[in-house]
Amino acid sequence: MSKRLSHLPRLDALRAYAALMVVVAHFMEDLHAPSFSYGGNGVQIFFVISGFLITLILLSQKHESDAPRGKLLRNFIAKRALRLFPVYYILIAALFLLSVYGGLWICRDGGAKFYFTYTQNFLFLTDGFQSSLLNHTWSLAVEEQFYLFWPLLLIFIPRRFELPLIVGVLLTGIASRFLFELFYSGAGTIKGVTLIHFETLGAGALLAWLMYSKKENVLAIFRKHVPWVFPIFLLLTLSITIWGNGASMYLAFPLTLMAISLVFLCVDESTSYLDPLLRPKALQYLGKISYGIYLYHKPVPFFFTLVCNKLHLPLIENKPVLFCIYTTIAIGAAMLSWHLIEKPIARLKDKLDL
Numbered sequence: 001m002s003k004r005l006s007h008l009p010r011l012d013a014l015r016a017y018a019a020l021m022v023v024v025a026h027f028m029e030d031l032h033a034p035s036f037s038y039g040g041n042g043v044q045i046f047f048v049i050s051g052f053l054i055t056l057i058l059l060s061q062k063h064e065s066d067a068p069r070g071k072l073l074r075n076f077i078a079k080r081a082l083r084l085f086p087v088y089y090i091l092i093a094a095l096f097l098l099s100v101y102g103g104l105w106i107c108r109d110g111g112a113k114f115y116f117t118y119t120q121n122f123l124f125l126t127d128g129f130q131s132s133l134l135n136h137t138w139s140l141a142v143e144e145q146f147y148l149f150w151p152l153l154l155i156f157i158p159r160r161f162e163l164p165l166i167v168g169v170l171l172t173g174i175a176s177r178f179l180f181e182l183f184y185s186g187a188g189t190i191k192g193v194t195l196i197h198f199e200t201l202g203a204g205a206l207l208a209w210l211m212y213s214k215k216e217n218v219l220a221i222f223r224k225h226v227p228w229v230f231p232i233f234l235l236l237t238l239s240i241t242i243w244g245n246g247a248s249m250y251l252a253f254p255l256t257l258m259a260i261s262l263v264f265l266c267v268d269e270s271t272s273y274l275d276p277l278l279r280p281k282a283l284q285y286l287g288k289i290s291y292g293i294y295l296y297h298k299p300v301p302f303f304f305t306l307v308c309n310k311l312h313l314p315l316i317e318n319k320p321v322l323f324c325i326y327t328t329i330a331i332g333a334a335m336l337s338w339h340l341i342e343k344p345i346a347r348l349k350d351k352l353d354l
Contacts, residue, residue: 010266012287013278015049018042019290023297026136027326030301031319038241041255043139044200046294048259050143051204052267055166058154059212069155076151082345084291087337088140091295092116095133107131118144121192125184133299138192140295145194146201166205173198174253181249199252203260211267223270226261233258292334292342300326300333 025039061072092115098104107115111131114120121138150169157165176195184190210218233254240251265272272278286293304326308315316322 008267009284010272010275010278011049011053011263012285012290013280013283014045014262014266014287015290016283016286018045018049019286019293021045022136022294023327023330026298027301027323030326031322033319033323038238041237041241041259044197044255045259045262046139047143047197047200048204048207048256048263050146051201052208052263053204054147054150055154055205055208056212058151059162059208062155063159073151073155076155077147080147082348083342084140084144086345087292087295087341088137089116090341091299092134095299106133121145121194123188124192125186125188125190127188133302136294136298142192142194142197143201146197150201150205163209166202166209169198170202170206173200173202177249177252196252200256200259203256204263207260207264207267219268222264223268226264227273230258230261230265233261286331289331289334289338289342292337293330296333296337297326297330300329304329 019042021036021039021042023039025036025042028034028036028039058076061067061076062069065072067075095104095106096112096115099106106112108127111120111123114123115134115137118141120134121141124138153165154162173196176193177190177199180190180193180196190196210222236254237251237258240254262274265274266278278284301322305315307313316325
């Protein structure tokens with residue numbers, strides 16, 4: 001495996017599906033339309049993808065570069081910051097400026113510091129509701145907190161301890177979810193607790209280690225069984241989500257297995273029966289801009305209604321039409337963000353390659 005990892009277009013398409021799942025779920029909720037509760041599971045798919053990609057990048061740089069480990073760590077942190085921070089802080093700063101000078105309500109008093117420090121996920125423990133415009137950013141906070149320690153551990157730990165470390169992270173996530181489900185009794189919800197998402201992040205990391213280390217005996221088992229295991233867990237997670245009355249303890253493990261199977265089908269070199277759903281160039285493009293789609297979509301309904309009111313335009317009451325308008329605006333904002341901000345910064349990021 002080369003130091004510059006090959007592009008994975010099928011994984012881009014999966015990113016697009018995961019982002020659109022969340023977008024559809026949120027817009028259906030905003031429109032008071034029939035619920036698409038399964039869409040929220042797109043976040044867990046994102047976590048598996050993140051755990052996989054970040055671990056694969058770190059392993060590749062660690063074992064294929066002669067640079068000092070400290071330089072590798074600084075390089076990784078700088079590249080992650082350039083990828084994630086600019087558009088995130090542009091959005092956060094813009095909304096809070098509107099709050100200060102335009103009277104826009106963003107969150108409760110004292111909440112700004114959580115959004116500026118990527119710690120808004122902890123607000124869920126004390127209050128299930130945060131901000132109608134920024135509630136979705138809790139998952140970005142979880143990932144950033146994972147990035148704080150994961151590169152440090154994985155880069156500096158001896159190679160023989162990599163697998164125990166990854167398995168330990170995975171088991172920590174499973175145990176944490178079990179304990180929080182049993183003993184948490186606060187007024188909020190545990191979904192923002194970083195530790196419980198070590199399950200999906202760790203599962204992605206484990207797949208990355210198996211593929212990077214070329215554990216062909218294990219991968220052969222995956223190739224044989226994953227194609228039929230995936231639809232079983234897909235149906236199981238659909239059933240639990242729809243009829244399980246929010247039984248998150250029972251959903252988490254099969255959801256992780258479903259997501260890891262799905263990611264494997266996307267990254268394995270063998271042909272997948274999912275290829276017809278993953279090959280369209282439009283989907284792969286949406287996957288490239290999926291960070292922007294996810295980041296910008298939640299404020300769209302509010303600002304669309306606000307602009308219509310300010311311009312004295314007639315309100316649109318047709319829900320399918322509104323859904324299409326919201327989705328188009330979210331994708332359009334992500335496209336502009338990608339071409340005007342993210343892509344130019346990515347060129348700078350590429351110069352940091354070792």
